[in-house]
Amino acid sequence: MSTNPQEDVYKEYLNYDWDSFTEFQEGLQEILDNYLTNLKEQDPSITSIPSLDKQQLIDQAKSFFFCNKTGHIINLDDYNEWKLHNGPSNKKIEEITETQSDAPPYSSNYQELVELITSGKPVPGIKHIPDTVLTDQGSKPTASQRQKPWEVKQENDQ
Template identity: 25%
Template sequence: MELASSTTAPQQSVFELFERYDFDHDPTFQSGLKSIVANNQTKSAQEQEEAIKNARYFYFSRFVQNFDLKEYQAWAAQRSGSTGETSTSSSTQGQSQAQENNEATASDTTTSTADPSYPKSFQEICELIASGKPIPGIRQIPNNLAEGTPSEAKLAPKPKPWEKKAAATAQE
């Protein structure tokens, strides 16, 4: 119970505001969350959940009100010890949201081309270049210009400064 005395009332109100914040209906947060979930598809469900929690903290502290994550975690742990039911309902809500986002991004990736797997380190890229192999995920750009005949110019070219002087002296 010593944590309760160390956490001030304004901090508690910020923590409660963070827990009540509606991340599900915040379009800015949801757009960023899609990319986070897409980048963490290969990771375990626990790692995905941790990434979502970190994204929520980052977004809230950046755009709503700043607070210390470690103090919040201590406050939440102390609070969950006294009210276990609240924390389980919020964690199941977060898991269902993560699952919905996974399904949404999975449908997005099936409609678009498969994301290429980029090399993980600079050393791998150097080895691929040295061996002459193509780097996965890098689009090959053709070495020729646009095919077809170029269009004809519709406007007269703009006169150069020395041409303007010559035209002015010719009119005098």
């Protein structure tokens, strides 16, 4: 195994046996069916999910089920970047498959995540959104102040 724990997670994800994972297969089919139903409601002439949308749905479902099943944290953007530049060869994939049976049943990723959060370090895969307030971009009130019921009555009496 490599010295980079996140790379080990990526390799495990890459080699995961999705075909025999029935919970994933059933969940994916339900996701795809619901998505196609929504598309048909918008345009009844649609008969299938566009390939890019379908691949994105499959990738998101794999990520969700993988995280729930293994307890590992995976960011698809980071994974795809790693796969593009560091994707293992077939030989490495076979080696990973052989060593997976020796892997401990629980991941240390949770402990690493806790350490990152408690130490205030950035967590990989989490995008930082700065706390900014945009000034002078609000709208100015233009409606008159609402009158109280007794004020309305006084105007009607006059």
